Amino acid sequence: MATPVRVRFAPSPTGYLHIGGLRTALYGWLFARRFQGTFLLRIEDTDRTRYVEGAIENLYRSLVACGISPDEGVVVENGAIINRGDKGPYLQSERKEIHLHYAQEMIEKDVAYYCFCSAERLDEVRAQQQLLKQPVMYDRHCRHLTQDEAKKRVSDGETHVIRLKVPVEGSIKMQDLIRGGIEIAWSQVDDQVLIKSDGFPTYHLAATCDDHDMEISHVIRGDEWVSSLPKHLFIYQAMGWTAPEFAHLPLLLNADRSKLSKRQGDVAVDDYLNKGYLPEALINFVALLGWNPTADREVFTKEELATLFDITKVNKGGAVFNVEKLDWLNTQYIKALPVDDYLARLRQGGFMPEGIMHERAARMIQERLVKLSDAVEVIRETVECSDYPATMLVWKKSTQEEAVMRLQATRVYLAGKDESWFGNLGAMEEQTRAWIVEKGWGNGDTLWPMRVALSGREKSPGPFELLFVTGKDEGLVRLDAALQKMA
RNA sequence: GGCUCCAUCGUCUAACGGUUAGGACAGCGGCUUUUCAAGCCGUUAACAGGGGUUCGACUCCCCUUGGAGCUACCA
Numbered sequence: 001m002a003t004p005v006r007v008r009f010a011p012s013p014t015g016y017l018h019i020g021g022l023r024t025a026l027y028g029w030l031f032a033r034r035f036q037g038t039f040l041l042r043i044e045d046t047d048r049t050r051y052v053e054g055a056i057e058n059l060y061r062s063l064v065a066c067g068i069s070p071d072e073g074v075v076v077e078n079g080a081i082i083n084r085g086d087k088g089p090y091l092q093s094e095r096k097e098i099h100l101h102y103a104q105e106m107i108e109k110d111v112a113y114y115c116f117c118s119a120e121r122l123d124e125v126r127a128q129q130q131l132l133k134q135p136v137m138y139d140r141h142c143r144h145l146t147q148d149e150a151k152k153r154v155s156d157g158e159t160h161v162i163r164l165k166v167p168v169e170g171s172i173k174m175q176d177l178i179r180g181g182i183e184i185a186w187s188q189v190d191d192q193v194l195i196k197s198d199g200f201p202t203y204h205l206a207a208t209c210d211d212h213d214m215e216i217s218h219v220i221r222g223d224e225w226v227s228s229l230p231k232h233l234f235i236y237q238a239m240g241w242t243a244p245e246f247a248h249l250p251l252l253l254n255a256d257r258s259k260l261s262k263r264q265g266d267v268a269v270d271d272y273l274n275k276g277y278l279p280e281a282l283i284n285f286v287a288l289l290g291w292n293p294t295a296d297r298e299v300f301t302k303e304e305l306a307t308l309f310d311i312t313k314v315n316k317g318g319a320v321f322n323v324e325k326l327d328w329l330n331t332q333y334i335k336a337l338p339v340d341d342y343l344a345r346l347r348q349g350g351f352m353p354e355g356i357m358h359e360r361a362a363r364m365i366q367e368r369l370v371k372l373s374d375a376v377e378v379i380r381e382t383v384e385c386s387d388y389p390a391t392m393l394v395w396k397k398s399t400q401e402e403a404v405m406r407l408q409a410t411r412v413y414l415a416g417k418d419e420s421w422f423g424n425l426g427a428m429e430e431q432t433r434a435w436i437v438e439k440g441w442g443n444g445d446t447l448w449p450m451r452v453a454l455s456g457r458e459k460s461p462g463p464f465e466l467l468f469v470t471g472k473d474e475g476l477v478r479l480d481a482a483l484q485k486m487a
Numbered sequence: 488g489g490c491u492c493c494a495u496c497g498u499c500u501a502a503c504g505g506u507u508a509g510g511a512c513a514g515c516g517g518c519u520u521u522u523c524a525a526g527c528c529g530u531u532a533a534c535a536g537g538g539g540u541u542c543g544a545c546u547c548c549c550c551u552u553g554g555a556g557c558u559a560c561c562a
């Protein structure tokens with residue numbers, strides 16, 4: 001590839017990073033990595049009415065947490081939003097003058113015009129068109145004003161916008177990396193507003209000019225933009241610029257196949273991270289929504305994905321965000337975590353109370369966690385011995401007498417062991433099983449009462465895991481309590 | 488309403504004219520087993536419908552149906 005690959009992720013600072021945004025960003029990142037290109041972050045904040053305080057920081061933090069931080073563009077350092085790179089500024093609101101300049105240039109080239117129509121008039125036109133079931137678009141009332149007249153009204157201070165003067169006839173054939181060819185008739189394309197009456201640009205002008213100025217080689221964005229592609233292409237052509245390549249990503253869907261939205265589950269990346277989904281798992285999962293590198297593998301690091309990524313193989317249809325598969329993936333990732341890393345993440349997420357028993361419990365449950373936040377409850381259940389009826393101590397195929405007898409023997413057996421013996425799960429289990437065999441007992445009639453005595457629960461981790469967690473002293477205390485219950 | 492796009496198991500997907508349509512999640516069954524979870528093994532389940540093109544269509548074309556997006560001085 002001759003020109004360097006430069007891809008941007010350009011969200012609006014209207015809240016948190018949406019899961020769909022994460023995938024868009026990820027595909028951009030993967031694409032950039034695949035071709036040793038640059039991944040940059042631009043903030044599209046031209047709509048001042050929708051700006052949310054702190055949103056940029058949140059967006060950035062989420063990207064970094066997922067390991068796809070930008071190489072260039074807007075970055076947050078020590079809490080401050082700064083521009084990194086020589087194609088800035090990367091905050092669109094700081095480019096207002098540049099956009100205005102381009103818009104005026106377009107007026108000179110006669111591919112844009114001033115429009116003085118009031119919001120009321122526009123509403124009326126729209127209502128009328130809807131009533132007649134006609135295509136709803138601007139009626140081009142001001143398109144035929146002479147430039148001199150229009151300029152005079154502008155200099156007289158009349159409020160105005162600048163609109164794109166798109167062709168009225170023929171059609172445009174466009175190429176999309178994912179969809180292939182798309183053709184749209186110009187009769188279907190509106191004279192879109194480029195500069196709003198407040199002087200700020202709309203997305204169409206700002207994104208197009210900025211992509212050009214920032215030398216973006218590939219525009220990777222959501223599906224919702226395909227229908228405005230003609231306008232963007234027209235701007236490139238009118239300005240004499242070389243257009244980048246485009247790739248429009250299919251949408252992420254709710255279970256009912258509607259556009260992924262709040263309501264049916266969380267949509268903010270933060271929500272998932274806070275619940276203890278590992279960023280690696282989230283990335284892996286989201287990458288596979290709409291694309292798959294092989295026929296027989298599911299678990300990939302993002303570096304592996306980057307070497308395999310082929311944007312032309314991305315699916316055209318939308319993909320349902322299926323949390324169950326995310327859960328499974330997350331379990332895989334948690335299990336694969338080195339213990340220290342695992343414990344550190346539990347602490348960091350506030351999912352593990354301090355205390356030796358809690359830490360031991362955390363080690364024991366690593367395999368059974370779906371997400372880190374589940375640890376809170378599972379640790380508690382593993383550490384605490386809840387109250388229970390004496391009858392629970394009796395195994396289904398056994399009797400109370402036998403349970404008492406086994407528990408007594410077990411107590412004596414365990415009392416004879418060193419504290420350190422309880423720290424080696426493997427040996428503990430092996431030796432105890434051998435001891436049971438030696439006694440001629442059954443696993444069920446011995447281990448069941450032991451496990452219930454240690455946990456107070458019908459369902460719990462195994463007796464050896466529990467002993468590992470309680471240690472010698474607490475273990476004996478619980479056995480005594482059980483014996484007491486049956487006395 | 489108009490325009491554009493999309494369509495393989497319930498879900499995510501593989502297939503790039505010739506396969507018994509493959510994998511994964513979920514489900515179901517079994518093994519293991521002191522319970523639960525995990526694990527292991529097995530299994531149910533799909534080419535939306537109709538026309539073409541072709542010796543041969545999941546793959547190409549058309550129509551129908553269904554779905555989605557857009558249709559703002561929001562992005």
